[in-house]
Amino acid sequence: MAAGTTVDHLTETYRAHYRSLLGLAALLLDDTASCEDVVQEAFIRVHSARGRVREPEKTLAYLRQTVVNLSRSALRRRILGLKLLSKPMPDMASAEEGAYEQLERxxxxxxxxxxxxxxxxxxxxxxxxxxxxxxxxxxxxxxxxxxxxxxxxxxxxxxxxxxxxx
Amino acid sequence: MNQQFPGGPLRGEGPVDGGSGEGRSDGTTPGAPESGALDEQALRRLLRGAVDELEPSADALEQLRRAVPARRTRRRQALVGVAAAVILGGAALPALLHVASTGGITEERHTNTASAHNSQQEADEGLGDGVAEGGRARPDSPPVGKDREADEGRRPDGNKPDNEIKPSGSPGGSIPDPGNTFAAISPTCDRDQLGRGTGTVGAADKDGRVYGAFRVVNISRSVCTVAGPGTVAASARGSADSARVSVVDHTPGDAATGLPNPTAEPSEVILQPGQAYEVKFAWIPAPDGGRSGCAKNTGGATPSPGGSAAPPAAGASAAENRPTAADPGPPPPPASVVLSHTPDVGEPAIADTKIGDACAGTVYRTGPLATAP
Missing domain, CATH: 1.10.10.10 (Winged helix-like DNA-binding domain superfamily/Winged helix DNA-binding domain)
Known part of the structure; x- marks a missing residue:
């Protein structure tokens, strides 16, 4: 669809930033279970819109901003007692689970x-x-x-x- | 992670990246909460160390590779859907109105209600004796009934111009280009970001039609995106006929010819700090009901202001509208319709306004429209 938005760009930003964004989400959110959901959503949003943006160097800024916003929404919903992003992380392997558990402590x-x-x-x-x-x-x-x-x-x-x- | 540092825990370096070259401080004096204890460098290390072991799930990239094109497709389809909905709405409205005029208002109301929970809340609050709710179905969102909150973060149209990151990019009052997709990042306006709500109505024309608008200001210091159309609720007061007051979305070709063309409505409204959005509306009295909409149906429902004191020179002025001479009993309370607007992000209602001399009819409403700041 869009010229500037290739899978390569996705892969590239994934490799460069995904992990640090996971950390960002983990630190912002008050439950670690939603971290990866939030980061995934941020990637999807930014990259599905990327086509019309000519400034790939701003990708990280956009991703971070989106993670912040989504994390806030998450907190807000939690305050409201609503269940956010309720689907459990289906693919969270036990190794990662361990890391998340450690994080909780x-x-x-x-x-x-x-x-x-x-x-x-x-x-x-x-x-x-x-x-x-x-x-x-x-x-x-x-x-x-x-x-x-x-x-x-x-x-x-x-x-x-x-x-x-x- | 090992955070058992015998000394002040704050002296501990990032637990996992001990190899980063920073000296361990295990031996430092216990509990030295000197202001330097948790200095900025230490905090950097601690923060990084805390999440250092987080790894993406094994197929995270794969999921993204699937999800990104899927989202793009959904966004395209959403656009097509909007167009289709507008066309359909235009075609269906006359039929709906027909149903309405034969007494089925309640049904019609539901067809236009995307947020039934709001309706319920308002009813619970006893907003009025007859509350018709015009929640606007969002053509761009998944099917009605899906929890709006849960959906908020995942709307396919969540990508809009991002004025927060690029404040210079768009001059204050411009209507954002719906094609500019960067608003993924512009957060939706929280309820507490919206304020100074006002409702205004103009004077009725000779047929009793009244145009007006709600205006809601972004009172925060951040740019935000109006989450959605919100609701306009109509509440019959006095002798107004609550069963015959309804709220519908304005569509091309309907009776509210003075409202802006709905097909030109922006798909997203982004508010700079201090900027307002407007929801315009029109009150169109029920046909054959005179200026108030039900002059014939309920004798005396055409209200006089207060209905109580005969105005001076009553004989001269309002004879046509006021069959009070024929009223045997005490005059009925004046009929009016109170409209209130609740932003999409939820209660409480932000503004209300009253349409006087209104008894039965239809409120046509627009979506949020950007205004100049």
Whole structure:
């Protein structure tokens, strides 16, 4: 259909970014079961729309933005008590399951989940995705000042949470 | 993962990538929560370490290779579907109206209701004695009845212009090009992003037709996409006939000739901060019912404002509309229809407005239309 959107491009971005996006989703979401769903959906959305976009170098930015948005939707729905992306991961092999289980026990993850959503998002984008504060502000639709504030408060809260006896 | 560090846990490096060259800090003084304890570098390592073992499922790439072309196909089909729905709607409406005018309003209502749960909620809230709900079926979404929330993340049309990433890309008020597919990334407007809802109605023309609009502003600081048409609910008040008030989507060739051509409606409306969308509507009184729609059916239903105090010079002005002289009993309460708009993202209703002197008829509504900021 679209010229710029070849399977090669898909494969290429998959190899380059899929795993880090999985991490991004895992850090943003409060349940790991949805991580891969979210990343898959992000890939599908961005790539099925890719045809009309001439800026492949922005793919990662689009993917990240979509993961952030989908993760928020996930959280929102969970708050509403609705079941999101409810289909179980059908293909999750036991090896990955192990990794997900470990993740559930990770102290940092636990502490991150205790943060306010905005704080968590800022920290993850800033320090996991290595975005600049300006990029984070743009991605989250916040002012630069808010990003700084959420970031410093987030780190402080994280520090407290992780120093508490486990 | 091993996070049992005898010292302050924050001093621990990323658990799994110990080989990254960073020195382990196992030996540091326990609990040194100095501000540097969880510094930015440490947080980077911790975050990476925490998810380092996550691996894509074995066939993740395969799934994508199948899913991406499938999604493209669905998006194409969705577009075709929209066109078909518009054409069908145009053809079917006269039939629906016929049914309606013979008393089957409730049925008609359901044919136009995509979000029955909203209807239920409003009914539960006792919004009015007769609530007709015009949820718009979305031609681009999977079959009615599928949970909207669950579906939100997976709509095939979820790709729209992304103004958030490229703020310079589209000047504020422009109607986004539905063909621009980057909005995958522009999040749908949360309910709390929408505010300053207003409803306005114009003056009735000689036949009692009233045009108006709801206006809803993106009060947040982010760009967002209007999730869908939302609902327009009509509630009969006073002596208005709730069984004969209905809400339908505006279609080409219907009686609401003053509304914009629905085929020109944008498939997505993206709101810059401060920008508003409008849902326009028209109140068309039931035929043969005079200006209010049911002048003949219920004596005296044509309301006088308040119905109570005879206006000064009553004999001169409103004789045609006000057969009060013939009323034996107390005057009936004035008939009016209250319209309310609820955004697609859900309750509560964001705006309402009242159409006075309305008793029976049909509300035609548009989808969300972008306005200049």
């Amino acid at each position: 990770d102290q940092l993850i636990t502490a991150m989940r205790g943060l306010q959503r905005r704080q968590r998002e800022v920290l993850v984008l800033r320090y996991f995705a290595d975005m600049t504060e300006a990029q984070v502000a743009e991605t989250l639709g916040l002012s630069l000042g808010s990003v700084k504030a959420y970031g410093s408060r987030g780190i402080a809260a994280l520090r407290v949470a992780m120093e508490a006896p486990a």
